[in-house]
Structure formats: structure tokens, C-alpha cells
Amino acid sequence: MEPVARWEPDSRGRLGRAALELFAERGFDDTTVEEIAAHAGVSERTFFRHFADKREVLFAGSGNLQTLLVDAVIAAPRTASPMEAVAAALESTGPFFEERRDFARQRQAVITANAELRERELIKMATLASTLADALRQRGVKEPAASLTAEAGIAVFRVAFERWITDSQRRGLSRVIRESLAALRAVTAEA
Amino acid sequence: MEPVARWEPDSRGRLGRAALELFAERGFDDTTVEEIAAHAGVSERTFFRHFADKREVLFAGSGNLQTLLVDAVIAAPRTASPMEAVAAALESTGPFFEERRDFARQRQAVITANAELRERELIKMATLASTLADALRQRGVKEPAASLTAEAGIAVFRVAFERWITDSQRRGLSRVIRESLAALRAVTAEA
Numbered sequence: 001m002e003p004v005a006r007w008e009p010d011s012r013g014r015l016g017r018a019a020l021e022l023f024a025e026r027g028f029d030d031t032t033v034e035e036i037a038a039h040a041g042v043s044e045r046t047f048f049r050h051f052a053d054k055r056e057v058l059f060a061g062s063g064n065l066q067t068l069l070v071d072a073v074i075a076a077p078r079t080a081s082p083m084e085a086v087a088a089a090l091e092s093t094g095p096f097f098e099e100r101r102d103f104a105r106q107r108q109a110v111i112t113a114n115a116e117l118r119e120r121e122l123i124k125m126a127t128l129a130s131t132l133a134d135a136l137r138q139r140g141v142k143e144p145a146a147s148l149t150a151e152a153g154i155a156v157f158r159v160a161f162e163r164w165i166t167d168s169q170r171r172g173l174s175r176v177i178r179e180s181l182a183a184l185r186a187v188t189a190e191a
Numbered sequence: 192m193e194p195v196a197r198w199e200p201d202s203r204g205r206l207g208r209a210a211l212e213l214f215a216e217r218g219f220d221d222t223t224v225e226e227i228a229a230h231a232g233v234s235e236r237t238f239f240r241h242f243a244d245k246r247e248v249l250f251a252g253s254g255n256l257q258t259l260l261v262d263a264v265i266a267a268p269r270t271a272s273p274m275e276a277v278a279a280a281l282e283s284t285g286p287f288f289e290e291r292r293d294f295a296r297q298r299q300a301v302i303t304a305n306a307e308l309r310e311r312e313l314i315k316m317a318t319l320a321s322t323l324a325d326a327l328r329q330r331g332v333k334e335p336a337a338s339l340t341a342e343a344g345i346a347v348f349r350v351a352f353e354r355w356i357t358d359s360q361r362r363g364l365s366r367v368i369r370e371s372l373a374a375l376r377a378v379t380a381e382a
Contacts, residue, residue: 144374151343152378155342156339185380188375190274190275191372
């Protein structure tokens with residue numbers, strides 16, 4: 001039987017919440033891993049079992065998001081147009097983020113407040129776009145359609161995500177994504 | 192009359208070309224300001240009269256590009272739709288880049304080869320998109336149309352620029368931008 005001290009239910013989740021609380025309170029730069037671990041009631045060693053560094057707490061979900069998007073593009077029906085495949089992929093992230101709405105909102109505030117994190121977030125989004133373009137090319141979509149669809153899709157996602165997080169009516173993310181895509185179609189048609 | 196040694200015709204242009212040659216040859220990280228100045232036949236002091244550091248040689252044009260785009264969005268006819276205003280702005284950069292085609296191509300290769308420079312370029316593009324969105328809001332365009340138009344416009348620009356630079360038929364940038372925008376319209380309509 002494990003000693004009680006080693007029994008740490010959901011220490012990863014607790015570390016995430018503790019980190020966001022401290023980042024919001026003191027700023028990202030002025031928060032140490034030691035403080036995050038103490039706030040979560042775990043050891044630093046436990047922190048490093050879950051995350052490489054404090055920035056990783058904010059970006060550890062990127063890999064899951066990327067897998068979710070690529071799998072959905074690949075799984076879209078053969079008859080789906082490139083933008084339909086991307087739209088389905090973006091909308092499929094709804095449940096993933098709805099479960100983490102508070103985390104996502106706090107995370108966004110921390111990132112907006114810090115130039116280095118904003119840059120990291122831009123790189124993450126650019127990587128997502130280029131991975132989506134790869135997935136579309138695997139479906140046989142040619143250039144420049146693949147890159148344009150992927151880039152436009154990520155632009156829709158970013159705008160929709162920002163709206164979803166600040167939406168006082170708490171509409172679902174999938175719905176806000178659909179509305180943003182319709183708005184993109186409207187502005188693009190007028191040129 | 193100035194002494195001959197001080198007569199440095201187009202030292203800024205020579206420094207730019209010298210820097211790109213060395214970046215291409217040795218890599219960005221392994222090139223020093225001292226080497227760039229020597230290669231251009233000017234003093235380091237002259238280098239620093241024109242550029243804050245070696246990275247600046249690659250990004251000094253960003254401000255001009257931003258001014259060009261924003262002025263064109265503001266100058267677009269009142270009756271122009273948001274995307275028409277952005278399209279006109281993007282196409283207006285044609286002559287600016289046609290004059291610098293070789294520089295632009297070499298610059299792109301240097302940036303593609305270096306992770307730090309790629310990040311800096313992403314930040315530049317994100318800044319351009321948010322400046323374009325500001326200019327659209329000044330024209331009375333609401334959200335999310337302003338952000339979506341600006342983001343989609345910059346996506347079109349990036350894809351078109353990449354195609355223009357590698358285009359064996361040497362079609363003009365303005366034309367490639369128009370074609371890319373038409374391609375975006377086509378993929379967006381199919382969803």
C-alpha cells in the first residue's frame with residue numbers, strides 16, 4: 001500500500017489551477033515553480049513529473065488540440081470540401097474547451113498580459129495552421145487551397161475563441177465557430 | 192568638400208545586400224556586424240547609423256509596409272467593402288516589393304532557415320493583421336468582420352508572397368495576390 005503522502009489525486013489538474021491563480025495574481029514572470037507546487041500542496045518534484053517548466057502548464061494542451069484537429073480533418077467524409085473538413089475539425093474542439101472554460105479564460109488573460117507568452121501562442125497557432133494544411137494535402141487538396149483554407153480556418157478559430165471566452169451569453173464554442181465562419185464567408189464574398 | 196572616405200553612396204543598400212549575402216553563406220547566427228560592415232566596405236559605426244542590430248537589416252522595412260497598408264485601407268473609397276479595402280491595400284504593395292524582388296527572395300530563405308527569425312516574422316505578420324483590423328474599425332467595420340477580414344487578408348498576403356517569390360513565370364505580386372484572394376473566396380464559399 002502506498003503511503004498517504006504519495007496519494008495525490010489529480011495533482012496535474014491542481015497544479016494547473018494553482019499556476020493560473022498565481023500567474024493572474026503576481027504575473028507569469030514573478031511566479032516560481034516552487035510557489036506553484038506549494039500552492040497546489042505538492043512537491044516541486046511532482047510538478048516536474050507533469051511539466052517541463054512553468055510555461056508548459058499553459059501550453060501542454062497544444063498537442064491534444066493538434067491531434068484532435070488533424071484526426072477530424074482526416075476523418076471528414078470524402079465528399080467534404082476542404083473548408084467543410086476544417087470547419088468540422090474546429091467545431092469538434094467544442095467539448096474539449098467547454099470542459100475547460102474557466103481554465104481557458106484565465107489562461108487567455110495570462111497570455112494577453114505577457115509579450116513572451118503572446119509570441120509562444122502565435123507560434124502555436126502557426127504550427128496548428130501548417131499541420132492542418134498538411135492534413136488537407138493528405139486529402140488531396142492542392143496549393144494554394146490547402147494553405148489558404150488552413151490559415152483562414154485558424155483565423156476563424158482565434159476570433160471565435162476570443163469571442164467565446166468573453167461572451168456574456170455563454171453560447172457554445174462550436175456555435176460561435178460556425179457563426180465566425182459564416183462571417184468570414186460574408187466578408188470574403190464581398191470582394 | 193567632404194573627404195573621399197566619407198563619401199558612401201547608398202551605404203544602407205550596400206549593407207543590406209552584404210548582410211544577406213553573408214547570412215545566406217554562413218547563416219544568420221554566425222554572421223557578425225563587423226563582417227557585414229567589412230563586406231559592404233563601410234565602418235561598423237556606419238552600420239549602426241542605419242540599423243540597431245543585424246536582425247534589423249531584415250525587419251527595417253516592416254514599418255514602411257505597415258504604413259503602406261494602413262494608408263491604403265483608409266484611402267479606399269467609402270463604398271468599398273472591408274475585403275475590397277484590404278485587397279486594394281495588399282495589391283498596392285506590389286510595386287514596393289517588385290523593386291526588391293531579389294532582396295525579398297534572399298530574405299525569405301534566411302528567415303525560413305532560422306527559428307528565431309521565423310518567430311519574429313510571425314510577430315510582424317500578427318502586428319500587421321491587428322493594425323489592418325484597427326484601420327477597418329476606423330472605417331466603421333464592426334467585429335468580428337474587422338478582425339476576420341484583416342486576418343484572412345494577411346493569410347492571403349503570406350500565401351501569395353511565398354508563391355510570388357518562388358514563381359518561375361515571374362508573375363507580378365499584385366496579380367498573385369488577386370488570384371490568392373479568389374482562391375480564398377472559392378474555398379470559403381464551399382462550406
